Amino acid sequence: MRRYQPALRLALVAVAGLCVVAAAVAQRSLGYQDTPLLPGGKWHVHDGERPQPRVVTPGTASTPEQPGQPPSDAIVLFDGTNLERWHDGKGQPSRWKVENGVLVATPGAGNLVTRDEFGDCQLHLEWAAPNPPTGEGQDRGNSGVILFGRYEIQVLDSYNARTYPDGQAAALYGQYPPLVNACRKPGEWQTYDIIFTAPRFRDGEVETPAYATVLHNGVVVHNHTALLGAVAHRALAQYAPHGAKGPLVLQDHGCPVRYRNLWIRELGGYDEQ
Numbered sequence: 487m488r489r490y491q492p493a494l495r496l497a498l499v500a501v502a503g504l505c506v507v508a509a510a511v512a513q514r515s516l517g518y519q520d521t522p523l524l525p526g527g528k529w530h531v532h533d534g535e536r537p538q539p540r541v542v543t544p545g546t547a548s549t550p551e552q553p554g555q556p557p558s559d560a561i562v563l564f565d566g567t568n569l570e571r572w573h574d575g576k577g578q579p580s581r582w583k584v585e586n587g588v589l590v591a592t593p594g595a596g597n598l599v600t601r602d603e604f605g606d607c608q609l610h611l612e613w614a615a616p617n618p619p620t621g622e623g624q625d626r627g628n629s630g631v632i633l634f635g636r637y638e639i640q641v642l643d644s645y646n647a648r649t650y651p652d653g654q655a656a657a658l659y660g661q662y663p664p665l666v667n668a669c670r671k672p673g674e675w676q677t678y679d680i681i682f683t684a685p686r687f688r689d690g691e692v693e694t695p696a697y698a699t700v701l702h703n704g705v706v707v708h709n710h711t712a713l714l715g716a717v718a719h720r721a722l723a724q725y726a727p728h729g730a731k732g733p734l735v736l737q738d739h740g741c742p743v744r745y746r747n748l749w750i751r752e753l754g755g756y757d758e759q
Contacts, residue, residue, distance in 0.1 A: 529757075537757050545749075548612060550675060553587075553747035556610070560749040563600060563734070564589050575599045575735075582738075589736075589745040591629055597738050599635070603731035606753040609633070609680040614744045615643035617673025621741075623649040627672060628739035630659065633682050634732030636716035637696055641743060645669040656702040661714050661723055664700070664707035675746070677703055681753075685713075687727040695725070 517534020529536045543558035556562055563571050566587035574580045574596050581595035591598075615627030627643030637658075644655035644667055651663035656678070670676050683697040700708040715723035736745065 548675065548677070548747055553612065556747070556749035557751065560610075560751050561602070563748040563750060564745065566746065569598070571601055572598050573601055582736075587746065589748075591736065591738050591741065591743045591745070593738065593740045593742065595738055597632075598736040600734045603729075603733050604633075604750055604752055605684050605731040607633075607680075607682050608751040608753060609682065609734070609748075610677070610750075611748045612675050612677050612746050613641055614675050615641075615645075615672040616742055617671070619643050619647070619672045622647070624653060625740070627743055628737075628741050629743040630735075630737035630739065631678060631680070632717065632735035632737060633680075634684065634728065635735045636728075636732070637682070637698070637713055638717040638737070639678060639680060639698070639700060641737070643669070643672050645671050656700060656707045658698060658700075658708060658711060658713060659717050660719065660721075662708065662711055664702060665709070666705060666707060668702040668705040668707060670703060677701075679704075684730065684732075685725060687725075690727050692725045 517530075517536070518532045519530055519535070521531040521533070523530055524533075540559075545557045545560070546554040548554040553566070566584070568584065569580050569582065569589075572580050572582075580598050582592050582598050583590040589598075609631070611631065613629070619626055621627075624642070626647050626649075627641070629641035630638045631641060632638045638660075640653060640655060640657040640659045642649065642653070642655040651657065652660055654663060654667065655669050655676075656664040679701040681699040685696040686693040696713040697710050698708050698713060699706070699710050713723070715725040717723065734750070
């Protein structure tokens with residue numbers, strides 16, 4: 487056995503070396519404190535002491551027959567059963583209908599307003615225009631998604647239908663048309679995924695405007711677009727100072743537009759989530 491001892495010693499040295507390297511790699515994977523500070527002067531590049539992001543279970547995709555599941559940290563605004571998170575704008579129960587797990591805009595019932603208020607957010611909702619379609623232009627499957635009760639993303643049946651471009655489906659109403667028309671046929675479920683940054687005000691003036699990124703049926707139609715102000719009809723949008731949070735409003739525009747799978751996630755800054 488003696489003639490194998492040098493080889494054994496070499497093997498043990500090699501294993502020890504590998505353990506040292508592995509320990510060093512593991513240590514590096516946990517982060518550094520001797521790297522440059524990132525802008526702001528609090529965290530280093532690859533800083534292992536920086537807060538770990540909170541774990542969120544992703545949601546699931548919807549199908550034509552069944553709405554998907556929201557992410558685990560989402561606030562579900564409509565679960566297919568009731569309108570307990572909403573009112574009619576005057577604090578009273580809304581007269582919008584819930585039919586077969588779907589929320590239906592009831593003509594003449596007025597807007598639907600959330601009881602809670604939200605600031606910077608990610609909003610998901612699905613809507614369907616009436617089928618068969620009726621009316622033309624702005625009378626064809628009209629509704630709207632209005633953040634803070636004043637910044638509107640238009641809901642409209644714009645499938646093979648014309649109207650003024652800054653008033654068609656997914657437009658930032660009265661300000662910007664969508665980059666493309668991604669509408670599905672009336673009666674089919676359509677999705678809006680909206681990332682909204684609220685405006686900031688200082689001394690009664692706009693410090694930073696509101697920004698909106700919107701995906702219509704998975705297609706980007708607004709890319710971090712700065713809004714000109716609150717929604718206006720036949721007038722130029724303007725800002726008026728308001729708080730850091732506001733309600734979400736679904737518009738009654740006389741058309742029985744259907745909604746489902748409404749959820750929202752409030753967004754904070756890095757290391758605040």
